[in-house]
Amino acid sequence: MNIIETQGLTRDFGKFTAVDGVDLTLAEGEIFGLLGPNGAGKTTMLRMLTTLLPPSRGEAHVAGYDVVRQANQVRRVIGYVPQLLSADGTLSGYENLLIFAKLYDLPRAQREQRIHHLLSIMGLEDAAAKLVKTYSGGMIRRLEIAQSVLHAPRVLFLDEPTVGLDPIARASVWEHIQRLREEFSTTILLTTHYMDEADELCQRIAILHHGQVAAIGAPAELKAGLNRNGVSLDDVFSHYAGGAIEASGSYINVSRTRDDVRRIR
């Protein structure tokens, strides 16, 4: 069964079409990357799949449920880590997990065990009792990922999971994402604009450009498709997204990204 299926998925904001007729299918258990420059429609795509934003046209099913008509069923079987920092800095790491464990109705008997298991997987056991505002960026990300998989979701959505992290923290987040997949065989849909991240983590990627799928396939396939030697995923990206990397990263985007990093401290 396809765990995610979209047909002609479209979202307009006024006259601007953020996502434009996207057809996408994800098989259960894969790690899939949505790539594209800022404003390509990655986050809008994710928000529709996580029921946060109703599509303007088209359809999407997650784990067989319609994201509009069966939004509540979808919410039960997905985990979501937004692009922004989403752990609560005024609570401890443990409390952040506890509240979500309760919110997702984890049976009381399994709650503690599950929380401690995830804390240890994510390497946060020692920091569990500390307030999250004292955490480093990488620790917060790992906590957020732990939070999003408490209820063993069938699909995990990660929006720019390593944005704003230093290289060591990024590597550790990658390692933990892979560990999650090995342990729970969760399907993971992530967005990123780091090519090395897509190369390292994803079995398949789709490059979004102006809200449309410009290319889709395994990273190796896409590289081979360019018919040149020594092609990197960066080349693939600029080939399909038209060198848009240069044009992106507007003042507002830069300000937001930096803001998020600063704010939680």
Next chain:
Amino acid sequence: MTYAEFAETQDKSALRPLARAIYFWRKTFNIFEMELRKIRHDPFNLLTRAIQPLLWMLIFGQVLAGARGIPTGGFSYIEFMAPGILAQSVLFVSIFYGLALIWERDLGIIHKFLASPAPRTALVLGKGLGAGIRGCSQATIVLLTMWLMGVNVDWNILKLLAVFATVLLGSVVFATLSLIIAIWMKERERFMGVGQVLTMPLFFASNAIYPISMMPDWLQRISMFNPLTYMVDALRALILVGAESSYGLGFDLGLLAVVGVILIAIAAKIYPSFIT
């Protein structure tokens, strides 16, 4: 059985009204618990918030106590105003709750809650009850101050419980109103503008520090549509020995409850638009 499968069975039982109501309250208390834990990490905050009502009572109240022209129905001015100041401090604490919500939205916390299966009404009410805890700590401090100032407070335990219930109800009403403004205004600066424009008129167009009968006609009419008026009326009747409510205690509390339910329904309805 995986957690997700377990959750799906839960979803089916949620079709029955009773199970649904229980589910709603459980989620409400999950959110409430979170708010409670936040307060526990920063209890000092509760004390600093108490300074403002204390100043009103100790300074404004003392000065106005000398004025003889205010018809307070046989009570000293301090006695008359103290319940009003309690209601006012609940209003001030609650009305800026939306600011915290905007902060949480900017961080991304709200997104995660909205992508969870918890009913939106529970997300709203849980927050409102969280504001209620701050309100109740204000109530404790105001009551103790009244006692120290020699006010004849009614310590009947049932009435005391009713005082806290009224404070909780009022907090939910004003915190939810604040959430609606936050969702509507979206940005912090605009919220602050509206918040400030709203709080003082709510305060002045109520019976908090002077009786309705002293107001000009037009203001009297406005005060009838102000939930704060009914909250003050209920608190006055409950706190002061020998005081009676002008509109009936049942009416006061019933009206606050109805307004609360309507506001929660509106907030839950527009909540998703907060993040787009």
